[in-house]
Amino acid sequence: MVKSCGSRIYTPHGRGLWRKILIQWPRFQQCIKWNLCRGNKISFWEDEWLGEGCLMRRYPRIYAIAQNKKIAVEEAYRVTKEKVKWSVFISRNLNDWEISEYGDLLKILEAQQLKTNDDLVVWKLEKKGEFSVTSYCRFLCARDDTDCSSFPAVQIWMTKAPPRIAFFAWEGCWEKILTIDKFSVRGQILINGCYCCFQAEETCNHLLLWCPMPYNLWCMVHGLLGIEWVIAGSVGMEICA
Structure with missing residues (x-):
């Protein structure tokens, strides 16, 4: 299970410094994506690691009935008899209108395989994939309709x-x-x-x-x-x- 950076913090700073930081986490999360390797640091549903956007927004019906919404990618990955199997556990049987969405999810997962290296974070606002304060400030100013040059x-x-x-x-x-x-x-x-x-x-x-x-x-x-x-x-x- 992945402990999300957006989780509530129960520490002496949870209502001060960290609360202010966590308020901005959803915005910051829009600027990063993950390169899948081991899968132990990536949230299966909440992080962007498989194409554009996170799976919870691309497959909202399946996410709504998922048994564990905080599962890590490696926990959904199974290797049995040299065969790769992805297990997306749901809390009930699928309805007719959910079957196609569930099938599409399993189809894109079949091509993914885990590696032994650590997962890598990629900064989407820079070509090199490295974080820069300048790019993030421009992103925030664009969202807030603020002129950074002022x-x-x-x-x-x-x-x-x-x-x-x-x-x-x-x-x-x-x-x-x-x-x-x-x-x-x-x-x-x-x-x-x-x-x-x-x-x-x-x-x-x-x-x-x-x-x-x-x-x-x-x-x-x-x-x-x-x-x-x-x-x-x-x-x-x-x-x-």
């Missing part, structure tokens, strides 16, 4: 700034800095007010741009550099400018 990657990551400064700028660009307004999303009720100016709520853009204290600092820096500056609507827009 993100100031060069201004953040391609500078001589220390890594922790670059990471803080990245957090600010996505408005992920842990300000007071973020605590309400987590169910913690706090009085939301900027402790620098006591004039507005504490948000990422206010704390880094609109508050009088950082605003005066930005004006001083731009004045020393001889740059005419107009405050932007957000941190991301400011970095792009």
